[in-house]
Each structure stands twice: as C-alpha cells, then as structure tokens.
Amino acid sequence: MKHNENEYQIKFKVSEIGEGSNLITERLNEKGEYETIQAPIRRLNNDIFIVWDRPFDGRILLDN
Numbered sequence: 909m910k911h912n913e914n915e916y917q918i919k920f921k922v923s924e925i926g927e928g929s930n931l932i933t934e935r936l937n938e939k940g941e942y943e944t945i946q947a948p949i950r951r952l953n954n955d956i957f958i959v960w961d962r963p964f965d966g967r968i969l970l971d972n
Contacts, residue, residue, distance in 0.1 A: 916963050920956045925970055932969040933958060942967065 911917045925931070931949065934942040945966075950957045958968065 911957075911959070915959050915961060917957045917959045918968065920958075922951075922954045922956060925956065930971040931956075931958065932971055934967050934969065936965040936967075 933945050933947040935945050937943050948959045950959060
C-alpha cells in the first residue's frame with residue numbers, strides 16, 4: 909500500500925512471522941527471474957513494515 913508520497917510498504921504483525929525470522933525480498937526482473945533486493949525494514953510496536961520507493965512485482969520469502 910502507498911504510505912506517503914515517497915514510499916510504499918507492506919505490513920506484518922510480529923505474531924504472523926515470529927521473532928528472529930529472516931525476510932527475503934525479491935523483485936521480478938525483465939527476464940522473468942527473481943532477484944534479491946535490500947529493502948528497509950521498520951518496526952513499530954508489534955508491527956513490521958517492509959518499505960520500497962516504488963511499486964514492483966515481487967515476493968517476500970520467510971526463512972525461519
């Protein structure tokens with residue numbers, strides 16, 4: 909979802925993904941392959957936000 913004029917984010921509850929889990933963010937490139945990207949992750953209370961500067965096709969993998 910669009911958070912403000914300059915960033916988009918997806919929100920998870922800590923209870924949904926757990927403490928100490930690794931989140932891997934991948935973007936679909938023009939070749940149709942997924943590439944790992946670094947995306948800022950922020951926490952506020954019991955929420956975790958993954959943030960981007962623009963929308964893209966991709967996926968988030970949970971490695972715990």
